[in-house]
Amino acid sequence: MKTRLFIAFIFCATTLSAQAQNIAPKPFNPFVPYEEAEKRANQLIRQMTVDEKINMVRGQGFHIAENKRLGIPPVNFTDASQGVRLHAPSDTVKVDNVKKTVAYPPTIQLAATWNRELAYRYAYAIGEEAKSRAINVLLGPGVNIYRLSQNGRNFEYMGEDPYLVSRMTENYVTGMQNTGTMAVVKHFVANNTDLDRRKSNSNLDERTLHEIYMPAFKAAIDAGVLGVMTSYNLVHGEWAGQSAYVIKQLLRKELGYRGLVMSDWTSVWDAEKIIKSGQNLEMPKGESLANTKALLDAGKVDISEIDEMVKYLMISSIMMGYYDRKPLVKEQYHSFPEHEKIALQTAREGIVLLENRNNILPLKADGRILVTGKYVLKNAAGGGSGRVLGYDVINMKTAIANEFKAAYFIDKPTDQELKSAPCIIYSVGTNDTEAVDRPFNLNKADEAEIQRISSLNPRTIVVVNSGSGIKMTNWNKNVAAIIYAFYPGQVGQLALAEILSGKVNPSGKLPFTIERDFKDSPAFGYEPGDRPMNKNAPKDGDRSKIYDVNYKEGIFVGYRWYEHQKIAPLYPFGYGLSFTSFLYTNLNVDAKSFAKEGIVKVSFELKNTGKREGAEITQVYIADRQSSIERPVKELKGFQKIHLKPGEIKKVEMLLHKKDFQFWSPTQKDWVFEPGDFGIMVGASSSGINLTKDLRL
Known part of the structure; x- marks a missing residue:
């Protein structure tokens, strides 16, 4: 199978296939206009019993409940940060109608392409793939701003600058929704650390909210997004998913949003607050809303508030045409090769060249190259709900061997083998994942190995796979080249090999700043700061102790901070080298x-x-x-x-x-x-x- 892939991908490095090229960005026009959708929703609500309404706003695993009596079909969800995620049998609802989906580079690497049209094609391919698999809603894109390099979910987002994130987001949203698959922009709002996310309380002023953390959501809404997911964290002392300030004031009133709002999984706790906040759907099982009828009987909430929840939920589904289409056929989709090419193009344009001393790159095709390190045989990838396994995954060893016939691979090279190598490619990085943050520093063993190898052989090329910045100040000046390759997905290692050989000229640029040390970061001092993860905070499930995350830097995030404080970063925002000038x-x-x-x-x-x-x-x-x-x-x-x-x-x-x-x-x-x-x-x-x-x- 890998032979087939090699043949499929040896095509012009700067173009996509004819079909992929024809996916031209265009605005999203709902399948049903808003006014008509609202009218139809109100008509259905008038026919529903109280129990049916409550059932509708309580999630059913990975779908919205159907109502057979009124002919309302279920609406199916899945995750979307690196492609279409297939859920394991342990999930509440198993999405088992396909056997494979393409693993794409993550959206942080998409942002590193700075290519609006590619953002559209990337999302279009993922949305098309989902639609053919009876999946109506993809839970993405994630647009939380890169405030700190330690955030375990930075790989799912699009960087530190609200303008860049906004422009990529609006193209992602229109690309996906033009396939008939609903996008859900997440996580609203001020969710910029994943450590102990259910009990971190974000404190920030309104100017910072509006200038830094809300513009990407506004861009998605202006582009027509029909789903918004609230975040795990508290904002000003209340959980975002049950906060009237967050949903009714910021999202609906100030940003003008009129569609589905859903909670993140197990992130809301108080039924009365949920109902009054403007929330529409509690995921995954609606456990807090189980006592809604009791609240109605006690007069603590009104049936009109439940109707409002159901209305917005229905409006988005009706606008996407879900109540009108024939059931999607659960058949294998046959455009995998086209999707693979878009995944490959994303990797080609999103890999960032940080150092290239004495123009060591590109390498000669017939040169002997020793390849070693952490992710040579098994690809690094972002973990958690955005994890996508892919199929026919090409590892670094296979990709480089295909490009360089004289390349050789040693798992644990001796000092003499390192000294005698004409050139060394060393693979290192981090496996970032949701629900935790990770240290800015590499682990001690990886750090020591880079320093050992580079001290023995100055012709060392370091390939970094990570979802955000890492500390490189102890060795970045001692190596010949540094390639920031993010996470490759299933075919991205081919792009790495093409850049190493010069078949592809790197053009990616950092969508975030890489600091010299974490103490330089505007987020330094957040709990737990640069101390070991989880040292001072209770476990995530215990919400008895809430800790504050104070955005004391205000609007000065990313390069804004470093320029304001006159701190020179290691690599600035927007930076990336080329083989030309x-x-x-x-x-x-x-x-x-x-x-x-x-x-x-x-x-x-x-x-x-x-x-x-x-x-x-x-x-x-x-x-x-x-x-x-x-x-x-x-x-x-x-x-x-x-x-x-x-x-x-x-x-x-x-x-x-x-x-x-x-x-x-x-x-x-x-x-x-x-x-x-x-x-x-x-x-x-x-x-x-x-x-x-x-x-x-």
Whole structure:
């Protein structure tokens, strides 16, 4: 089977198949308009008994309950952070209608591509795969902001910057829902650590919520998302899934959301609060809502509140057409090769080259290479509910052997074998997973092994598989190259081999900052900080002791923090090397139409000055020169991925809108634009600014 895959994937490295290319991003239009869906939902609710209504808002494992009497079908769910997850027999409801699904690189690697169209195709492929398997709803994308590198679920999210996450999210949502599969954006809100997540209380101000942690949810809602999942944590002292402030005030009133809200699994506890909060569906079994009838009889809740829960739940399903379609045929889907290619393209564009001393890469095809390390035979992957096993999984050994005939593999090489090797590829990383955080440092054995190998052979290439940043300051300057490869999915090791050989020119860039040490992080000092995991906190199931997570840094997250504090990171946000070079020139900023249309036109020229074809992720940042409120040094407000042949020049154009210059005012409780002087900065990363021009608006 692996031979078939090798043949299938030896195609032009910069293009997808004809079918995949034809999946062009387009807006999502509901199958049933909102007004009609609301009318139909109300008609059904009037026919339902109280017991039927209560049954509808209590989850049934991995589906919403059906109502045979009224012809309402069940709505089936599964997870979606690395593809379509198949549930094990131990799950409440077994999704057993397929035998395999594609394991994709995780969404953090999708974000590292900075490719909006690929985000659409990636989600479209996953949604298409789910639909063919009688799965209606995929529980993703996860859009929680990367606040700290230790978060065990960072691999499921899309990085530290709200603008980047928002642009990737809106394309993900439209791609998935255009297949007829509902997306569920999660986890709302301020869920930025997974350690003891059911009893961590997030304390943050409203400006921070609006500027950093809510924009991606707003982007998903504007794109038409029809599902939102609340988070495990408390916000300002109340669990998010039963908080009227979180759901009714922030999500429904301020963000204008009118669809299904569901709880995360076993994350809400008080039936009265759940009903009054704006929540619609308690997952997985609705245990807290089991006493709803008693609350009704006691007059503590009103039947109109139950009707409201059922209404929004139904509206989303009706808008997706689930009450009108014929039952999905549980048959094996035959487009796996197309999905595999999109998974491969994601890995190709999402692998980030961090170091390449003396241009050791790309390697010669006939060169002898010693390959060793942690994930040579078994691929690293994110764990928990987002885990996808895949099929015909290609490991690093197989991929490199296919690309380099003289490569050889030693599990535990001796000092002499390391010294004598012409070149070494060493695999290291972390297996991140939900429900826990993990240390920023590698374990001592891995750290010592990198230092041993690099001290014996300076031609050492380190390949890191991880879902977020790790500490590299003890060895990053002692190795010849560092490749941040995230998690490969089932075919991503082929992309790694292609980059090592030069068949693919790396173009990925970090969607987060990698600090030198965790003490530099804005989240340093959170429970448990950089101390051993779980040292001071009770077990997750014991909710008698709640601990505070104080977002004392406010809006200064990621590169905003490092620039504000004048701390040099190890690798900045937006950073990544290429096998070619690029020249930025001729920046022009046109604000003539700003007064009437609220638009600033930015243009510049980009030239490939190297000898290889390549792609550059160009980034536009805005700096507010004179604000009445403290603001970041600069903020990302535009990006484009530009492909260039050697010597080719392209004019790059981007539009900045009035909202890009605004900030959230704590006093006015709204977005505010202040006239004044602004800087427009263009470059290759947050710290690699090449062009700057000031203007007055």
